[in-house]
Amino acid sequence: xxAQWKARHKEIAANAKGRIFGKLSKEIMVAARAGADPDxxxxxxxxxxxxxxxxxxxETLERAIKKGAGLLDxxxxxxxxxxxxxxPHHVPVIVECLTDNANRTYPNIxxxxxxxxxxxxxxxxxxxxxQGMIEAMPDSADADAELAAIEAGAQDFxxxxxxxxxxLTDATDLDAVCRALPAHGFTVLSAQLGYRPKNTVTLxxxxxxxxxxxxxxxxxxxxVQNIYVGLS
Numbered sequence: 001x002x003a004q005w006k007a008r009h010k011e012i013a014a015n016a017k018g019r020i021f022g023k024l025s026k027e028i029m030v031a032a033r034a035g036a037d038p039d040x041x042x043x044x045x046x047x048x049x050x051x052x053x054x055x056x057x058x059e060t061l062e063r064a065i066k067k068g069a070g071l072l073d074x075x076x077x078x079x080x081x082x083x084x085x086x087x088p089h090h091v092p093v094i095v096e097c098l099t100d101n102a103n104r105t106y107p108n109i110x111x112x113x114x115x116x117x118x119x120x121x122x123x124x125x126x127x128x129x130x131q132g133m134i135e136a137m138p139d140s141a142d143a144d145a146e147l148a149a150i151e152a153g154a155q156d157f158x159x160x161x162x163x164x165x166x167x168l169t170d171a172t173d174l175d176a177v178c179r180a181l182p183a184h185g186f187t188v189l190s191a192q193l194g195y196r197p198k199n200t201v202t203l204x205x206x207x208x209x210x211x212x213x214x215x216x217x218x219x220x221x222x223x224v225q226n227i228y229v230g231l232s
Contacts, residue, residue: 023225024051025064026098030078032068042175046191053189080225083109084125085118087214091201092124092230099223112218127230128195132174134167135160136186143185152180164189168196197230 028051031044038045044065051061066072081097093116099105110118134154138145145165149157153169154177160166165186169177171193178191203211211231218224 020054021051021056021060022222023098024054024056025060026078026225028061028064029068030080030098032065033070036065036069036071046175046178049188050190050192081105081223082121082125083113083118084121084123085113085116086124087116087211087229087231089201089203089207089211091116091203091211092127092197093215093218094125094128094195094228095218095224096226096228097221097223098225105223108221108223109218112221115214124230125195127198128228129198130171130193130195131155132169132171132177132191133194133196134169134174134178134181134191135164135189136167136181137164137189139185139187145186148181148184148186151184152177192226194226195228197228200230200232202232 024047027047028044031041031047034043035041036044038048048061048065063072078098078100079102081099081102083095083097085093085095087093095109097105097109145157145167148154148165149167152167153173154167155170156168158166158168167177167181167186174191174193178188181188208231211229215227215229218227
């Protein structure tokens with residue numbers, strides 16, 4: 001299912017844009033803790049670029065930066081929490097949350113996992129690689145993904161949706177590869193650290209629909225940022 005699970009047809013939901021902006025705002029706030037200047041803060045620069053590509057309003061973006069950097073009176077302390085477990089049919093799942101209230105988040109996640117199985121830390125992460133994932137679009141038909149991966153310093157690459165290419169990197173090389181790809185004929189669409197399954201589970205169509213419904217319910221929770229799933 002690719003590097004990161006995405007809800008099917010999420011783009012047609014009336015509140016999809018608001019949910020995307022909400023998640024991006026949280027990522028911006030966390031990244032801005034290391035500094036409000038994107039030129040001096042690689043992680044912030046990557047999230048800001050992603051926010052701009054998602055058409056986030058400038059005032060929303062700037063407010064999130066200031067809020068995260070402590071430049072506004074109103075403060076919000078966000079904590080990143082990771083939960084592991086299984087969706088129906090023993091499909092491994094890693095859920096990343098950003099929350100201002102861990103006492104609220106855990107009961108919600110536990111309830112959402114009632115149709116699966118919430119596991120302890122390390123219960124499924126051993127079967128995932130934590131690495132950089134860059135989705136980029138070739139600038140022309142002549143762009144060579146293999147050559148670009150080698151020259152930019154990526155570990156590997158594979159086809160992504162809509163003609164894009166997914167470049168995989170070491171966690172520490174994410175920003176450097178992002179900066180290098182445009183010189184080799186690729187425009188970066190998104191970049192993040194995430195989890196890639198080492199092995200995937202194959203399901204029947206009916207089983208897959210059950211897992212999709214489980215994942216969509218998880219994704220609808222306001223504290224859930226990213227969902228990674230070992231599903232082929």
